[in-house]
Amino acid sequence: MNRQQLPYFRCTHCDEFIPIKDARIAQLYFATSEIPCPFCKRPLDLWDVLLKEIREVWPLNVFALVGAQGVITTIRLLPDEPFKLSLTDLAIPRDAKILDINYTSQDGSLIALESQTNNPHRFIHDIRHEIVLHPVPFRYGEPKTETTVLVSITWVPHTANDEAWENLINACRAYYSHQFWSAVMPANVAVEARLARLLTSFLEQFVGRERVNRFLEDAATYSYQLNVLLPVFAELRRIPQLPDKIRGHLNSLRSLRNAIAHKGTIQPPCQEDIANSLCAALFAFHYLNLIEEQILTALG
Numbered sequence: 001m002n003r004q005q006l007p008y009f010r011c012t013h014c015d016e017f018i019p020i021k022d023a024r025i026a027q028l029y030f031a032t033s034e035i036p037c038p039f040c041k042r043p044l045d046l047w048d049v050l051l052k053e054i055r056e057v058w059p060l061n062v063f064a065l066v067g068a069q070g071v072i073t074t075i076r077l078l079p080d081e082p083f084k085l086s087l088t089d090l091a092i093p094r095d096a097k098i099l100d101i102n103y104t105s106q107d108g109s110l111i112a113l114e115s116q117t118n119n120p121h122r123f124i125h126d127i128r129h130e131i132v133l134h135p136v137p138f139r140y141g142e143p144k145t146e147t148t149v150l151v152s153i154t155w156v157p158h159t160a161n162d163e164a165w166e167n168l169i170n171a172c173r174a175y176y177s178h179q180f181w182s183a184v185m186p187a188n189v190a191v192e193a194r195l196a197r198l199l200t201s202f203l204e205q206f207v208g209r210e211r212v213n214r215f216l217e218d219a220a221t222y223s224y225q226l227n228v229l230l231p232v233f234a235e236l237r238r239i240p241q242l243p244d245k246i247r248g249h250l251n252s253l254r255s256l257r258n259a260i261a262h263k264g265t266i267q268p269p270c271q272e273d274i275a276n277s278l279c280a281a282l283f284a285f286h287y288l289n290l291i292e293e294q295i296l297t298a299l300g
């Protein structure tokens with residue numbers, strides 16, 4: 001039997017699990033600083049609760065703000081019989097991006113081992129939709145017995161032509177795999193690209209595209225866009241400011257990115273630094289989307 005699963009966060013007051021039905025929940029943070037817990041009604045700080053989930057590195061929750069969904073199913077592994085796992089049979093769309101699969105044996109003496117090529121990739125970005133699982137005993141020499149395996153799959157629906165979002169997914173993947181340096185570039189690129197798009201469309205109302213591009217590339221580079229132009233833009237459009245806390249973590253992320261680009265890498269960043277930066281990039285992505293939606297609504 002298959003069961004759909006949503007990402008969740010836990011209330012900091014009553015510890016109840018609160019499902020995240022829509023990744024755009026992050027936008028609420030910019031409309032109101034606190035939302036009530038649906039169970040105990042006490043106020044929750046979305047930044048605090050979502051950062052906590054990212055720090056604890058549960059796959060579905062790390063990927064919550066890029067729209068992850070989960071499916072849980074059970075399979076029966078028989079001794080010496082490969083099992084063909086088809087994700088399409090679990091109602092996961094063929095073009096979905098598979099982010100993580102966990103196999104946990106519930107009983108018996110076997111574990112599920114994914115079939116690999118003769119040169120397996122250790123840092124896998126594309127998990128297949130058709131997987132052959134080999135039953136392998138926990139301990140060689142002991143009797144092989146039929147085993148129930150709980151399979152948890154984390155995936156995101158396909159989204160066309162959204163490079164910023166793709167970069168965010170790659171940043172989450174790298175973080176989840178504890179490849180912390182590898183999370184820095186895509187997390188920074190995601191915000192930088194989305195912010196440049198927003199400012200370009202705004203400035204183009206007043207000056208030509210070529211001049212705008214040169215201005216943003218040569219004069220008002222990302223740091224000025226984030227720390228000067230965006231606050232001015234928000235004030236002019238009468239929209240909520242990006243909180244200083246998030247801007248601060250984005251500036252730390254930019255420094256890490258510059259350390260890679262200009263100096264090479266020396267010391268790996270700690271998990272907590274990357275969790276803060278990644279969470280800030282995710283919130284900023286939704287903030288910039290919110291602003292774009294508000295502008296489109298105003299124009300429409």
Ligand SMILES: [Zn+2]
Pocket residue numbers: 011012013014015016037038039040041042
């Ligand atoms: Zn509560």
